[in-house]
Structure formats: C-alpha cells, structure tokens
Amino acid sequence: MNAVVVRPARRRDAAVLVEMMRGLDQEIRSLGHKVEDKITKETLLTDGLKREGWINALIAEIDDAPVGYSAWYRGYDVEEAVRQLRMADLYVRPAGRRRGVAQALVAALVALGRELGVGEIVWNVEPENAPSLAFYERIGARAWTRNRIMYLKLAEYRP
Numbered sequence: 001m002n003a004v005v006v007r008p009a010r011r012r013d014a015a016v017l018v019e020m021m022r023g024l025d026q027e028i029r030s031l032g033h034k035v036e037d038k039i040t041k042e043t044l045l046t047d048g049l050k051r052e053g054w055i056n057a058l059i060a061e062i063d064d065a066p067v068g069y070s071a072w073y074r075g076y077d078v079e080e081a082v083r084q085l086r087m088a089d090l091y092v093r094p095a096g097r098r099r100g101v102a103q104a105l106v107a108a109l110v111a112l113g114r115e116l117g118v119g120e121i122v123w124n125v126e127p128e129n130a131p132s133l134a135f136y137e138r139i140g141a142r143a144w145t146r147n148r149i150m151y152l153k154l155a156e157y158r159p
Helices: 011-030 041-047 101-115 130-138
Strands: 004-008 056-062 065-077 082-092 120-123
Touching (some): 004 101, 011 041, 065 120
Antiparallel strands (some): 065 082
16 A cells, blocks of 8 residues: 655645545535535635645645645634644545545644644534544544534624
8 A cells, every 4th residue: 555645735736625625515515514615726825825824734645646635724722721723624535535544634733733832623523424423533532512613704793
C-alpha cells in the first residue's frame, strides 16, 4: 500500500479542494440534508488558503494524487480558556477510503494544533453518519452534548 502524504493546501489547490468540498456536500445530501454548493474557487481564494485567511486546509495525497482534505480555522473557548482548531470538513474520496487517509489527516491536524498551542479540536458530525461517528470515537473523540449549536445569518438579524 502506498503511503499517505498530508501537506498544507496551497492556493493552487483551490480547484481540487472545491471539487472535494462538493463531493462532501453530495454525501451530506445523500443523508437527506439540504446542502447547497456555494463554495467556489474564487470565494475560497478570497477567504482562505493564506496566512491570515478565514479558512485553511490540509490535503492528503497518495502517489501525488489528492484523495482527501481537512478544512480548519482557529477558535477559542472562553469558558475553558483554551485555544481550538475548528475542523470545518474532513473528507476522503471513495477511492481513498480504508487506506488510512482520514487517520493521517486527523494526525496532521493534531500535530498542527500542538504546534499552535491548541488544546482541542472541535467539529460537527451529521448524526446519521455512523461510519464517521465510529471513526471519531475510535480516535478518542467524544460527543459534546452540553450546548446546542445556533447560527444567525446577519441579513436575518432582528434587533
């Protein structure tokens, strides 16, 4: 089996990242959720893949071919006074599954977190995604049940 190599995504990776992000969106839709493909190469380059970007990524490759990615951004838990990495996405293309790609991406994100002085990695998982839940539990992750996730679109704010 060929080795999985994980590296930071570069700006020239934007197109392949968007392609994989859309692959993840398709899988989320297959779970019955409504997801729109709003990310584009242009928005990704405007908002991320740079030193002070809103979003960054790691890319996993086998034989120089991209097989997966993890998108992440910085966060902070005020209550716990701990730096966080927020994992926005973890996706492995079907051809790369069962080859250690997800494990390699998480290991690289953990190493990055340690380098940045982070105390934890936080992410969301679709509750119907049993294979992902099982993987995350195997690597030591726990469900965070004390809070409910809320969001507010700024255009819909009512003072």
